[in-house]
Amino acid sequence: MTRKRRIGWAVNWAVSCLLLAAQPASARPVAPTPTQLLADSLRQLPRWPLARQQALSQTRLLPGSPLVPVAQDWVSRRGQGLARDVYWNLEMALGRYYIDANQPSKAVRQLLTLRQQCGTDSARSSLANMWLCYSYLNLGQVERSIPFGHEAIRWFPRTTPAPHNRQDIYTILAGAAVDVGNRALQEHYLLKCLALDEASGVPQDIGMAYLLLVNPALDQRRYALAHQRLDSARRYLRPLRDDGIFVLERQITARLAIAEHRYRAAEGVLRATYPLMRSRPVWEGEVLKLLVPALVGQHRYQEALVHQQRLAELQFGTFEATAHRQAQELQEAYAANEREREIARQRQRIGHLQAQEQLQAAQYSRRLAWLGAAVLAGALLLTLAGGWWAARQRRLRAEREERLRNRIATDLHDDVGTLLARVTMQADLLRQQAPAAEGPALDRLLANARAAAGTMRDIVWGIDTQADAVSALLDRMREHLDQSAAAAGLNTHLAVSGLADEQPLASELRQHLFLVFKEAVTNAVRHAHATDLWVTLAWAPHELCLEVRDNGRPAAPPAAGRQSSGLGLRSMRQRAQALDGTLQAAPGPEGFIVRLVVPLKVGTSMTVARAAR
Template sequence: MSCPSRTTGACSLPPRIPPCTAPGLTSSGRSAAPAVRTFWRRPPIFADSSFPEFASIKLLRACWLATGCLLAVLPLRPAVAGGSGLDSLRQRLHTGPADTNRVLVLDELCWQLSNSDLRQATAYGKQGLQLARRLGYRRGQLKCLTDLGNCALYSADYLAGTRYFLAALKLAQQPPANAQIIGFAYNGLASLHLLQKEYPEAQRYLEQALAQARQRRSAADEALFAGNLGNVLRLRGQVAPARQQLTRALALYDSLGNALGQTSCLTNLAQLAYDQHRYEQARQYAQQAIRLAAADDNLYYLGVNYALLGGIEQALGHWAAAQQASRKGLAYARHSDNTEVVAECYADLASLSQKQGDYRQAYAWQQRYLAAHDSLLNTAKTEEIAALRVRYDTEQKELRIRTLTQQTQVQELRAGQQQRSQLQAVLLLAGAAVLVTVGVLAYLSQRRRLARLLREQHLRTRIAADLHDEVGTLLARVSMQADLLHQTQPAPNPAFERLLTNARSAAGTMRDIVWGIDAQADNVGALLDRMREHLDQSAAPAGLRTHLDVTGLDNGEGPLASELRQQLYLIFKEAVTNAVRHARGATALWVDLRRQAGRLHLSVRDNGQPPATGPRSMQRRAESLGGTLTAGPGPEGGFAVRLDVALG
């Protein structure tokens, strides 16, 4: 079986390169090849079932390959006189006057610190922008706006990044126009749209940036924007235009002697060939990229391309070569702290071990993959929420601006047409406008609150579905494979029995997690169904007669807060489990759940000998709900656990 198609693409460049690797400052500015500054963001993860053995391998590849990396580059700038180190710049900042040179120092500090301390870099950039505006220093404003846009981009503050790049674009377009800043502003806006999966908008801005670079006959900028445009076209499935742009960028980088740019283009061309199942050509591109990365000691690109090469060799059926490439990719990815590629290599090695019949090693690799995958999934969901929030905030801001603008225009028109005798009518109209504005703002506030609640519920439902469909299915598959291996053993094997038990336990725990976060289960009926199911699966097989009494809960209907539902069920589950395991001689188990005077009362009791251990974890859960929990021998014998908590 062949490897799944890496349908979404490869990264252009690693995370931002430290300033020490960029060309140095000269008296006329930064060198002709601008310092490359890149960023890495992970897109949302989508499932794919084209690879039955490890369906999440394709999912993981989408995580680290889908978006690619636009090259976020700042325009060439003159050097700041004096020492180039951070200490020297800070010293000049404290001793120099508040003039245009101070603006340049603040901007250079923003540039340098954006690789290590985004908060401090942003603070310096804002100080420089404020001073440049006070001095009327247009060039300083452009530099600070561009640097602040990149800082916001690196920190995933899309709204602020859009504001800074649009401000730089507007100022640069004023006579005399600064074509280079216009190009970089377009590139920054394209980067922001790419990170939010808005590929048509990213393509539009990059085409404008590329036109500016060609008009200025700037080979370095044309190579940058052409490579970025090729990457976006590849993500949109436009293969021929993508190949044309990437090939053009590769030729320009070669003429400029820019090895890093060549490596980026070769990686993207390798991915493009892989997407078209042209594996031999993909291997040639990947090997060229590896040679260039090795010459520059670029651990990041070595990890990315060895991982890609491992997938290519696996698609060709070369198991030994695939395993060797994937192990190298894993080693380099670890050294460059590239978590996405590390997880990718774990998945490939698990697939290879399974195909070679080494199921124990496959299981070990798979466990490492799952640990890395969980982290990537959480990050992707967080970024998706942030992107949706930015879009919503932007729409609301534009709506408020349009509303206020229209109101201002109406008021100005009426003020010009009316005479002094109509002052009272104008005041009445103004009062009405204020009331309308208050009403609109109140409506928008209520709408935002409802929209937030709906987004949270939708997100919880989607996360629950993703966990159920991806991780739950994978755990079920591992359990089935462990059961099959256990049945084929000629004699009992404790190791396989433990593996089977752990797999089943993990599957059960995953079901509890999915149920706990699913917004559709936030009701009394779902809680009662879950309690009955647990009694049937745990107490009944242990020989205990079970009794579940429910009072005052509207026949299982009505909503129930998510936190209360989850903690109440976990306390119930632990109490039942303790009774099954530790209540010696017990024959029956009684569970009572009732609502009275705005409070919920849960009681779990048995008729066996009381256990020796105390309910510490149950006590902590009860305290987190603001309730009280008591546990001890019951008045009629046995052991009883009682919980009292406010329903609201």
């Protein structure tokens, strides 16, 4: 900044100060007080962070404070735009304000509303019940006060509130016990307060608890216990310098002296409070209530009469204030009742309109439901018709396939089978009539003809619909065992488990099973050098298992330079893959084992369940 600019800035600042000083005091802006700033912050509550909102909503509302109308405005609008906890804090603060302002009827209405809203919030419910107990006690309705106090105690164990809250509720219940004349119950609650105070370790709280416990001991004429508790209270309260505690201690000491007929000592104790009791009418009235009997006990009736007249004036003034307050509360209650009636009438009109709207909506919904039911019924009928048509087409297709398979099987058996039989017979005749030189060629021709006839029979059997049963498969397996294994000198054993003869079996599954069985038996006859052959066909809940096992020795490895074709094993694996099954072919503990496992998948055309449907 240059020197010229600094000089200009200083001159402007000096002129501004002079103008401000010359301005009249009434025209100068007045700085807002901290309470007004707090009221503005409370008025603009939603703009602050949540933590700041909670802190502002928990501010104590004192009589005459500008915060009160702001809180009342928020509560009248039911906390629109505020968080639930913040709104509840405002309601609690407003209820406490009505208690401090000596308006217990308003406090009861406000706290009952809060208690209904925060029923699941145990901490706030306990506090609301505690202040309801205190408010009803101020209204003189002890019967309604005590249940709320018990309710507050019941809610306290669910939370961890501040210890002083628990002490407050016990103190309030002790006051209620005094009003109903139950001194033992009063002492019970005050002892609970003492236990909590001793746990907290605050000397003032412990001293006050002992001081309050003197009264039930006096009422029960246990003077030794009263002196003991009074001495304990003085031990804790002596270091403190509080006027209210001093006056209360003097009153209780005077009451104990009067109960023991030590009237002069009681008068001396009460006169020590004279410099303080004039500052508060409440203290003066309480002191005079004890001073009059102390003077009467000394037969100083003239002085007692003067103090009694002063006490009557104080009580009359208190009565007028109470009557005025009660009249004001009744007037406010009447206005609130009228507003509630008007609100109830408006709600009734709104309810009538809503009922009409709901009736119209119900009629519309009923019509819409009928239309939806009709559409649904039509869709269901179309679905059923489509399903029936699809089932009919599948049945017709199956029937056509069955007729086609039967015709192919019949044509193959009648035409090709007859032709192969004729070729076999001619080859057999030629073999009988031919010279020995042509014998090997004719033997091969005869063997090929018979093999072709057997293959043709296998094909015909595989596509024949009359053979779609377990019995046909078993018959075919027994026949093959007799023609191949038994003819080769092997002892054959066929075992069946879980299958009935009349049980249907899909043609593709039946054909693959038989061809795998046939290849396994052929390999055992040719290569195993076995004496026994075991065949097992078992049906488990989720699989069909075919096992061919012999007791022969494994085949020798192929000679050097030669490789085994393995066509039989490859074909068996391909058939297993076609059935989505697994094939295991390996030497066992004794001989060779071929095991085929076919999973029974519901919905496939190769399962027993599908064939049965």
